[in-house]
Amino acid sequence: MRIGELATKTGVSVRALRYYEEQGLLESERSEGGQRHYGDKAVDRVRMIQQLYAAGISSASIVEMLPCLATGVASPEVLARLREHRSSVVRRIDELQETLLQLDSVIAGAAKALASGVPCAPR
């Protein structure tokens, strides 16, 4: 498939896909005329990249790990890297859950005050 199709299939912009290639995250065959062509696996690859981005992992780190992520095998260094990232994701989740608690208490207080008719003026 060409780049536009991959874009609509993954929900990622064409520009982003070119950017991924630029960063070495994604490969493509080129047609006679120089246009990019992708196989079906590219869809999964792009989704994986998005996942890793969402986990706060930079493209530089992703590019280091990708050959191993693709094969499911890793060098000790990459394995250590992955474990680092794992714990950073865990930390991030903890932070967010902490934030969630705070938000909840604020929301509860606000809803209660609102119900009792003492709203705060919006700005």
Add this chain to the structure above:
Amino acid sequence: MRIGELATKTGVSVRALRYYEEQGLLESERSEGGQRHYGDKAVDRVRMIQQLYAAGISSASIVEMLPCLATGVASPEVLARLREHRSSVVRRIDELQETLLQLDSVIAGAAKALASGVPCAPR
């Protein structure tokens, strides 16, 4: 206290504190000579700002919600805003947990392959 002390107490840079003020997130009294002075509450305020940033809430959104967060009371609009943010935080957590699962399976596979002596070459 002056800005340097607030910075060390909160672990946030002096520049960041000035930026918060610039964005309307943080207030200060000024001395005769124009230097910022903060009360003790400022420490909590800064921590709250950091929490909200960590939740992926932009300073523009924070500044809308802050007067209400400070008093614990909110207008219906702000309350709705807070609930939106709450659900976005929940979604974010879900995504991260999904990612965690993926990372775990990759790590497990890699560790196993590594133990059986079939490492993948690092780049």
Add this chain to the structure above:
DNA sequence: TAGAAACCTGACGTTGACGTCAGAGATAGC
């Protein structure tokens, strides 16, 4: 009352993941 240390404003720099635009070539459908 020095002088060091902290602080001020203003302004430009940085980083990552793209957005957007221009000008030109490639493909697909009729």
Add this chain to the structure above:
DNA sequence: GCTATCTCTGACGTCAACGTCAGGTTTCTA
């Protein structure tokens, strides 16, 4: 074969949350 649509490269723009630097003022300490 024509034309609409897609795609190409290259390059500059964007946005948020600060970093950093310059040149000057204020505050604390000895």
